[in-house]
Amino acid sequence: MAATDASPTDIPIEHPAWARRVFESESAEPDLDHVQRIGARFLGLGFIGYPIVLPAAIASSGSVTASWWVPLSIVLSVGPGILLIIFSFRPGTSWLGPLALVTWSGFLLSILLWFWAWTGATLTDPGDVAQWMVAFCGMPSMVLMLVHARLGVISLIVSSVASHLSQQLGRFGELTSDLAFEIMWSVVFTSVFLAVVLVATRTGRHLDETREDTYRTAANVAASSAREVEKARFDAIVHDRVIASLLAVEPGRPDERLAAQARSALEELARVPGPGGAEALSRGETLGRIRSAAADLAERFEVQVLGAEAGADSLRDAGRDRVDYPVEVVEAVIEAMSEALRNVVRHAGPDAECAVIVQLAADALSMAVVDNGNGFDPDSVGPGRVGIAVSIRGRMARLLGGRAQVSSREGRGTTVQIGWERP
Template sequence: MHGPSAEERLARYMARFASAGAFAYLALLAPQILSQFGRLQPWYTPLFVCAIFGPALGLSFASFRWSMRRIRTLVTSMAVAYLIGQVLWLPAFDGPLLELTESAWIAVFPGLISVTTAIAWSNRAIFTYLVLVASFGQVVNYYSRVDHGNVPLFSDIVFGVMFCGLFTVTVTLVVRTGRLLDTTRVAAEYQAATAAASAARSVERERFDALIHDDVMSTLLSAARAGNSPALTAQSSTALARLDRLRSGIASTERVGPESFLAYLRSALSEVDDHVVIDAGTAAVSVDTTVPMDAVRALSASAAEALRNSVRHAGDRAEREVHVRVATDSVRIDVRDDGCGFDPGSVAPHRLGLAVSIRGRMRQVPGGSAEVTSEPGSGTTVTLTYRDPGDTT
């Protein structure tokens, strides 16, 4: 099972960054907010301090607990509250006018709000909002001050938009990078899955071609040496049946018995490590027990990949063993080693052996699942499970 996407992880980090910024702004602006309280209508300051800084401070908690949809809603509510606060500043402002060195507190942090929207909105919406709040903040300052000096309003607006835009562009690029990583990862997983499926088909075709070749040659040799006989007739029928199966392909719904499944599994494992210990048990199954061919392929290929990972990464001194248990309605395979182990949560997204060749392959089979248990220094166990979805017990 995949964890959060790269885009989501980066967005959550940005939410925590924005929340920390909001806390810093609130602490720094507290004296200014209190000094301007008496210049505004009594309802204005408590309403908009709570409506703006409340959601901003709550982003830190939300980034750990909430879904991205709820986080986006919270970000949107804060951005809307900030814009409304700017619009209502002028009608709520009773004076006296601010000095030239003073700024309306509502106009001080449009960049923080714009940065926050970068984790939730599209690029066009982000920069439209940035231009709007940065411009309106300068308008608020311009008409709230006694004298604005020799600097025209337009110059202040341009400077405000450019200054806030630097931070907003940076955060937007960070989130976009996460989106590109996700796209690249999906494409890589698709290519790896396609390659794995192609390789599996090739191996399977070679295995069955060799088997059928042996049957055909054996039948012809028997006919040449001993002539017609009941045994030759049976042998010919078997060879023809297998040729028909090769021509039509083995359907994913076709079922095989436990012994055929184990033979298929042993063949797949021996191609990776022909010395691996395989402990197989089928004592509890009935004579009618069968496993669908798609499950046989997935279990065998996933077990082979788990064994291959062990050979590559467990260490030269690691001992490996495979335990197989076939029950009436289920199959369980444990691929174990006592090697160096690893932290499954730290596996990089581009490492596709677990994600595609094991977990992904087992997820494609109804009733299939895979679990990886490992710790550094404690070895690794890959557990593959198949339970017949048609079983109702």
Template sequence: MPGADGRLTRPVDARRAVSGARVETVTGRALGAAAIVFSLQTVPAAISQSAALVQGASAALVAVMYGSAVALAVAMIARMAERITAVVYAAAYAVVLLAWPFLVEDPAALDGQAPWLYYLMTVATTAVVFSMPIGAAVGYTLVAPALFGMVRLQPQGGSADPLTAAFETGYSIILGMVVLVIVAMLRHAAEGVDSAQDAALARYDVAARQHANEIERVRTDALVHDSVLTTLLAAAAAETADEQQLAARMARDAVARLREAGTSTSAPDARIELNVLVRRLRAALTTFATPFTVRVVNAGGVELTVDAVEALYSAAVQAMVNSLQHADDGTRPTRRELRIRGVRAAGCVIEVADTGVGFDPAMVPTERLGLRVSIEERLAGAGGTATITSSPGHGTTVTLVWPEGVDRT
């Protein structure tokens, strides 16, 4: 909506609200921290119980579980392959738990203590909750503690009495379910926030267009009133040679101003968040039969002009359509990526890349408008640049930059 000064104001910043990305980030980093902390807590037990295992087994188990914990923590901090690493940790825990009875050589050395793997149960169930669908998470949260309970009853698990085994199993299940419910509730709440924010940004996008059109209409009306109508009235009233010359000069000035208005961009002060462009491009991707991998970096807080958003959107969609039409050769799968990167507060770089057959840009006929008009000239007209990098057999990358040169500063 226009603010008190008549300028369009963007929606209230929702980045501090609970969003899906924020929930995944917080949950993941908490999981990584828990993996390290709980692993450190098991060190004394792992050392004391090493005498009960066959030679070399203790070192192997420690390497597998502690190595998985470190990898999990690194993945969560770096935000890379988080779900895959979490699945690997949970799978490694299940395998080690199954192998435990076969690795215990001297059950008496356990002295009735629970295997040190017990203290990592919560990390494993949380890893499944983080990385897998709700059904699989519930199943793992029930099965893993039950499996531990069966191991606990055996001599290789400390020969616990049924009550103790049931208590430890129930405790693990309850704790795992609590974590599952909390994460599920946070994700559900975040989905509602994300949906509301998407709707607000979509409305803002429409409002920005309407506001820009209104500014252009007012500017054109003022120009017609101040120049064209004034010139026509002066010409109609001109009787002397001097008055006719004045009317002629006014007419030339009015024509020049109309030409300037036709070539100028509309509503230069109207700004749109880069996230609006990201959402529009994601919506466009849903209409394609072939998927693109989407990577977005530094989109928060970046704002672009209306003309830039329209140019980047049109050029990016055309580049993706070109990839779908020309990149495949039918002999091998083609990977496609859409990479969007915000640059400081008012710049953007978009890359549409594929691993397809590629082509020689110099050999593209001039009558082919998809590259020259829809991409290159479209960006140039808005103050940006488009670069097409390709060669036969090595795929194609279309790089869209706005404003020109922002990626080199």
């Protein structure tokens, strides 16, 4: 029979929530803080764990010291470890520097008090330990290494010398020629772990600096892009609204529609764009705005709707599935259309006929501005003419899903296709 059960190694092990929190931290904090916090938590567990796993060494140390030293040394070891764990769950790491100094000071005080507590006796078994704290003399140095590399190295040398001095006195009653080798071995061996801590903290610091540089670069790019977009918006408004209004001014009493167009241009120049995307327009509202914009330019412009059975009333969404278009899409399409119609008025000729053909689909909004006027050669348009480049093509290119195409031949009229598809 074929085995269908997954092997035990394939089954992910879910650790209890309290166990995960021991070695996890806030994801939003800087990487250096995260490394320091988790490192302090891990080392704090080490300070608590050493007295648990070294009962024999503690007992042999007590045979050559006064009775008060062993419990005091355990308190000075376990106490800072507990504080490291507790403080590692607090926000920030400003506590780590002072607490690292307290940890090393407690350890060093225990070593120095050993000389006072030593009874002068020596161990009968050379394999026993006279100073049980010599087993983890590098632990306080690793805590200091989390905040200051140079202090970590200095503390390691001082702790190793003091620990092995007391160790030799308690074992042999005097200092032997092996003292230098034992100190050197302790420093070299523990330096490997200090190097790991140093690499971890420098990596966290480098990640933070890289992230800050990335955010700063992204902010500069976004600001530059926003300035370019706003400049393009002003260029389009000045060309489409301001210059068009000025060109339409004639001697005599001004047309009310021209005055309204001028007021609209001033309002658009003063408007500060806000976060869009929430407002939407229905089919009927969209068509109403298109027809109103075309009528503001000239009554002769006819707006035709593809797929409409009974004109605008059939597009009021009554009894149909409602279809909405983002307001910024409708505004961009209408502005591009208005520029195309202004070009018809200025360049197509007085006898040119023009129609605006609109299609309002569920996921697309498109139109074509078609005239049978003079036409032109698109390749001959100079770069300084911003009407087509900025007000039509540029405006639709800045719109996600937007597009615009201008087709024309001299004497054959012009067709401007404007479209948007829902992303």
